[in-house]
Amino acid sequence: MKTYKSIITFDSSCDLPIYDEVDVLVCGGGPAGVAAAETSARHGNKTLLVERLGFLGGAAVAGYSGTICGMYYGCDNPLDEEPKQCVYGWTDKFYQEMKKCNAVTKPQPYGKTFLVPFDPQMWKEVAENMVVGAGAKILYHTNIIGVIKDEDVFKGIVIDTKSGMAQIRSKIIIDSTGDADIIYRAGYDYTMGNNGSIQNPTMIFRLGGVDTKKFFDYWGEDRISPDKVSEAMKEAISKGANLPRLKVWVYDTTRPNELFMNVTLITGRDGHELNVCDPDDHTEAEEVARKQVREYAEFFKQYIPGCENSFINDLSCEIGVRQTRSIVGIDKITNDDVAKAKKRPDGIVRCPWPIELHSGEKPYLFWLINDYYEIPYGALVPAIGENLIVAGRNLCAEHQALASCRVTAQCFGYGHAAGLAADKAIKDNKRLRDLKGEYIRKLLNEENAKLD
Known part of the structure; x- marks a missing residue:
């Protein structure tokens, strides 16, 4: 990796033009950022959400994660059992709004749990309506390039736009960038997976022109591929196909004759793990991914019943990122916490999602x-x-634990908790670290989190 200037900090004397001064500044408009901004604004705080793209959704939309994962309990026989909801609060609030717009499918079986595919275009619109409707402002097409702080006290950020650089001052900053960009720009400690080894990125696409009845008659109800598909892939590989992932996940969507394809596994051309915080790796990931999408689409067309007349309908506008930087926090989610299903009085989000570690x-x-x-x-x-x-997903967690707690339903919950914490820190004149998790839990329960 080439050398870059990563630490870009200014103190309170920063003389760049001031774009705005707000109570709560939310950096990043993915699921966590959307929930945080709506919550903060709904509680009466002047709130600004800064987003690098021209729409909300983050990895859920731009990276096409495409499903609300982590909302339902796992069970032994999801093909024979009804889905049982585990996570409520802001997650359920968003889910209900999407249901009103017919923008989600019914829960679909995935291994030993359920998930809910959604319409990405409606995700953008529903999220924007909720954030703006709560009274927050959104600033699209804006990059965060530096932070403003006096010693260890954050005062704001420095942004770069098509019109040039400016500063935004705020009482509280919520870093929902997914990559811990605020911590990184400040030069503070972070971790990166398992000693630098992180989960593979992916590129998800939609396959149109599918006879979905014929497809699922062959595939089965579980959205994880049956063994016969892996065997067919091995046959295709023997004939020259490039199909590095043999266990793949396919769902139907809100659109007719279409499948949602979580099938790729992106590594470098030489086989090395790609770290999308490295711009060279990030570029290579995009290039490799598009070629791999074409290979998998051709495999399905040639080998899988129902896909004979299929075509690539759409693919994510950027590589889907599962993991980059994690902060060093005052507490941590450990691998053992997940394995032992640990409950805690200061818990602010439930997670029933499996450890889903994409590597190999x-x-x-x-x-x-x-x-x-x-x-x-x-x-x-x-x-x-x-x-x-x-x-x-930039919260403090060990490698395998993050492979569970990084998903959409939980990210909505983190944003909900962060928005409430920001509100109370301002109104009660307290440091965020001095707020008790038990207190935030109580506030979440008052907003339908159902943690108790």
């Missing part, structure tokens, strides 16, 4: 059956730095 040709899965663990409030609060809280 077959993802590693560890299921939680009729159970869940809880994420502590302290995992959102950095060990160093005042007026800053994170929300999203």
Whole structure:
């Protein structure tokens, strides 16, 4: 990796033009950022959400994760059991709004749990309506290039737009960038997977022109591929196909004659793991991914019943990222917390989702059956730095634990908790680290989180 200037900080004397001064500044408009901004604004705070793209959704939309994962309990026989909801609060609030727009499918069986595919275009519109409707402002097409702080007290950020650079001042910053960009720009400690080894990115696409009845008659109800598909892939590979992932996941969508394809496994051309925080790796990932999408689409057309007349209908506008930087927090989610389904009085989000570790040709899965663990409030609060809280997959978690707690339903919950914490820190004149997780849990329960 080439050398870059990563630490870009200014103090309060920064003389760049001031774009705005707000109570709560939300950095990043993915699921966590959307929930945080709506929650903060709904509680009467002047709130600004800054997003690098021209729409909300983050990895859920731009990276086409495409499903609300982590909302339902795991079970032994999802083909024979009804889905049982485990996560409520802001997750359920968004889910209900999407249902009103017919923008989600019914829960679909995935291994030993359920998930809900959604319409990405409606995701953008529903999220924007909720954020703006709560009174927050959104600033699209804006990159965050630096932070403003006095010693360890954050005061704002520096942005770059088509019109040039400016500053935004705020009382509280919520880092929902997914990559811990605020911590990184400040030069504070972070971790990166398992000693630098992180989960593979992916590129998800939609396959149109499918006879979905014929397809699922062959495939079965479980959206994880049956063994006969892996065997067919091996045959295609023997004839020259490039299909590095042999266990793949396919869902039907809200659109007719279409499948949602989570099938790719993206590594470098020489086989090395790609770290999308490295711009060279990030570029290579995009190039490799598009070619791999074409290979998988051709495989389905040639080998899988129902796909004979299929075509690539759409693919994600950027590579889907599962993992980059994680903060060093005042508390941490450990691998053991997940394995033992740990409950805690300061837990602010439930997680019933399995450890879903994407590395190698077959993802590693560890299921939680009729159970869940809880994420502590302290995992959102950095060990160093005042007026800053994170929300999203950049929270403090060990490698395998993050492979569980990074998904959409939980990210909505982190944003909900961070938005409430920001509100109370301002109104009660307290540091974020001095707020008790038990107190944030109580506030969440008052907003239908159903944690108790």
